[in-house]
C-alpha cells in the first residue's frame with residue numbers, strides 16, 4: 286500500500302480526489318492532506334476518520350510515494366519538482382508541466398503506457414481535452430482523424446467553486462431587478478454566455494483553446510493533427526459539453542462509429558431518438574463516463590462526422606483521470 290498526499294485537498298478537485306480514493310478503495314497506507322497556509326488546520330473526513338490539513342510548506346515529501354496535486358500552476362511549479370526529487374511520483378493537475386517533453390501527458394483510455402515513462406512528474410491534461418480525447422480515440426484508432434473542429438460549452442464551476450456560486454447570485458439578483466455581482470467573472474454569466482474564457486492571443490485564440498490544440502496532439506501522438514477550438518463559458522453549473530466536428534482520412538459511417546463508441550472504455554452512448562434525449566450536463570454531473578450522442582454524418586464533408594458530448598469536468602476531466610493514472614502506477 287502507498288503513502289499518498291493530496292495537494293490542494295480543500296479545493297473542488299481535491300475534494301473529488303478524496304471521494305474517489307475512498308470510493309475506488311485505492312491501496313493507501315497513509316494519507317496526507319496539504320493545502321495553502323490559509324486552508325491549513327481544516328479537518329477533512331476520509332473513510333470516517335478526520336484528518337487535519339497541513340500547509341504544503343510543512344511537508345518534506347520524504348515519506349510520500351505519490352502526490353496528487355490540484356493546487357494550481359504556481360504551487361505545482363514550486364512543489365512538484367521538490368516532491369519528485371524527494372522520491373515521490375507527482376500526478377499534477379495544473380498546466381505547469383503538460384507541454385514539457387520529459388513529462389508524460391496521460392489519459393488512461395488513450396495512452397496508459399506513457400504513464401510508466403515518467404521521471405517523477407506526470408501531467409493530467411486540461412478538462413476539455415480529456416473529455417474529447419476519451420470520445421475520439423476509439424474512432425481515431427479505427428479510422429485516422431485528420432482534422433477536429435470543436436466548440437465547447439463550459440460550466441461555471443470550471444472557473445472555480447466561487448464562480449459557480451456567483452452565477453446563482455447573479456441569476457437571483459437579475460430576477461429581482463438588482464445589479465448582479467461580478468467578482469469571480471468580469472461580466473454577468475447568468476442568462477448570458479462568454480464567447481471565450483480567458484484573454485486572446487495574437488491569433489485570436491484563448492488559452493483553453495490552445496490547450497485543446499496542443500494537448501490533443503501530444504496525447505494522440507500526432508504532432509501535426511489539425512485542431513481548432515472555440516471555448517465558450519455558459520451558465521451551466523457543472524459538467525462541460527462539446528460539439529465536435531471530425532474529418533477522417535476515409536469516410537466512417539455512423540453505425541460503425543456508434544459501435545466503436547459503445548465498446549469504448551469511459552464512454553456512454555446516450556442517444557434516444559424516440560424520447561428525443563441526448564447528452565446533457567445535468568445528467569453527466571457526478572458520472573465517471575463521458576456521455577456521447579448526436580453522432581451524425583457531416584452534411585458538408587463526405588469523410589466528416591459530428592458528435593456531441595457532455596462530461597463531468599471535475600470527475601473525468603480532472604480528479605478521476607488523476608486517480609486512474611495513479612492506479613496505472615500501482616497495478
Ligand code: HSE
Pocket residue numbers: 411412413439440442443444482493598599602
Ligand atoms: N479550464 C477549465 C475551465 C477548468 O475553465 O472550465 C476545468 O474545469
